[in-house]
Amino acid sequence: MTTEAFAPPTTKSQALRSYDVADFPALTGLEEEWRFTPLKRLRSLAGDTAGTGAPLGHEVGALPDGVTTSTIARDDPRVGSVLTPFDRVSALAYGAAPEAYLISVAPEAVVAEPAVVRVVGTGAEKVTYGHTFVEVGRFAEVTLVLEHSGSVTLADNVEVTVAEGAKLTLVTVVDWAPDAVHAQHLKVRLGRDAKVVHVQVSVGGDLVRQFTSVEYTGRGGEAELYGLYFADAGQHLEHRQLVDHSVPDCRSYVGYRGALQGEAAHTVWVGDVLIQAAATGTDTYEINRNLVLSDGARADSVPNLEIETGEVAGAGHASATGRFDDEQLFYLMARGIPEAEARKLVVRGFFAELINKIPVEELRDRLGDTIESRLVKAGS
Numbered sequence: 001m002t003t004e005a006f007a008p009p010t011t012k013s014q015a016l017r018s019y020d021v022a023d024f025p026a027l028t029g030l031e032e033e034w035r036f037t038p039l040k041r042l043r044s045l046a047g048d049t050a051g052t053g054a055p056l057g058h059e060v061g062a063l064p065d066g067v068t069t070s071t072i073a074r075d076d077p078r079v080g081s082v083l084t085p086f087d088r089v090s091a092l093a094y095g096a097a098p099e100a101y102l103i104s105v106a107p108e109a110v111v112a113e114p115a116v117v118r119v120v121g122t123g124a125e126k127v128t129y130g131h132t133f134v135e136v137g138r139f140a141e142v143t144l145v146l147e148h149s150g151s152v153t154l155a156d157n158v159e160v161t162v163a164e165g166a167k168l169t170l171v172t173v174v175d176w177a178p179d180a181v182h183a184q185h186l187k188v189r190l191g192r193d194a195k196v197v198h199v200q201v202s203v204g205g206d207l208v209r210q211f212t213s214v215e216y217t218g219r220g221g222e223a224e225l226y227g228l229y230f231a232d233a234g235q236h237l238e239h240r241q242l243v244d245h246s247v248p249d250c251r252s253y254v255g256y257r258g259a260l261q262g263e264a265a266h267t268v269w270v271g272d273v274l275i276q277a278a279a280t281g282t283d284t285y286e287i288n289r290n291l292v293l294s295d296g297a298r299a300d301s302v303p304n305l306e307i308e309t310g311e312v313a314g315a316g317h318a319s320a321t322g323r324f325d326d327e328q329l330f331y332l333m334a335r336g337i338p339e340a341e342a343r344k345l346v347v348r349g350f351f352a353e354l355i356n357k358i359p360v361e362e363l364r365d366r367l368g369d370t371i372e373s374r375l376v377k378a379g380s
Contacts, residue, residue, distance in 0.1 A: 017084040024088035059118040066109030082159035083187035093155035097131035107137030121152025130156030164191040176205035192218025233262025245279040254286035261293035283313040
């Protein structure tokens with residue numbers, strides 16, 4: 001065996017990926033990808049072996065024509081065809097999930113109404129492992145909403161494949177109970193001229209750690225990844241992305257915004273964009289903004305951009321974390337708006353662009369009310 005086989009990876013694309021949990025060393029918290037995460041709060045998800053687990057519940061109402069749901073066996077060839085676990089927790093979930101939940105969109109279906117699937121926790125006492133597979137057929141167009149609620153200790157993997165010429169708007173909402181713990185890997189594979197718009201919303205839970213990765217398989221693929229998160233006292237909300245540009249003439253945009261308030265509220269955003277040598281003509285940009293509303297809260301923001309070719313259409317990244325703007329508050333109050341209402345207006349304005357990316361009016365209104373209720377609670 002050559003010396004190169006033992007060399008550490010030089011880019012994110014070379015990092016270890018395996019379906020076997022034994023290939024990943026036990027977590028210590030010293031690893032770069034885990035240094036922000038309080039491992040003790042992951043409970044048994046950071047352990048050495050998978051438990052028996054509790055069932056993961058799903059609630060589905062009337063689905064629009066062209067969209068179906070079902071369960072498929074672990075040995076179905078689709079399971080694991082998009083996603084290979086990138087860390088120990090993801091590998092544990094892959095090996096322990098008893099089955100996969102399938103959401104299928106028929107080829108050429110243009111679905112006018114959003115399809116909503118609710119993932120419901122059944123208690124935080126036992127660890128739960130889940131696996132979801134989303135397939136969007138060629139030239140189909142659909143909006144899919146995945147809502148998470150209830151109490152849970154969950155590790156899960158979500159595989160998403162968007163076939164040639166298809167368009168998927170995927171909205172994932174994490175509004176767990178205050179005792180919930182959730183670690184997730186969501187992987188999107190895009191076909192030629194396919195597009196995904198992913199809006200990730202995280203407002204609930206004790207500890208939530210979500211990793212989203214994107215892979216292109218043909219020219220013309222587009223990925224827009226938006227995120228909105230609001231952490232209250234004691235909450236840890238962590239979001240990581242890896243957009244891997246490996247083929248020419250594809251596009252990506254990543255835009256995440258977070259607000260946090262209260263003692264020990266902690267948010268983490270790590271955005272990795274890789275432009276491989278073959279990915280000429282790539283156009284990419286990522287930005288993260290954080291609004292710190294009170295003392296005792298902490299936001300970590302780490303944008304990373306790796307470029308292996310000089311032939312790109314555009315590439316850039318930015319990050320900004322700041323306190324509540326007292327000048328904006330003073331401006332509104334000077335015009336007769338009470339302080340509490342002025343604070344709501346400023347925070348609503350901060351999130352408005354991302355909330356408006358959600359193509360479901362009822363959900364937009366509900367999220368706005370949730371954010372306002374957090375501010376009212378903090379000011380009471």
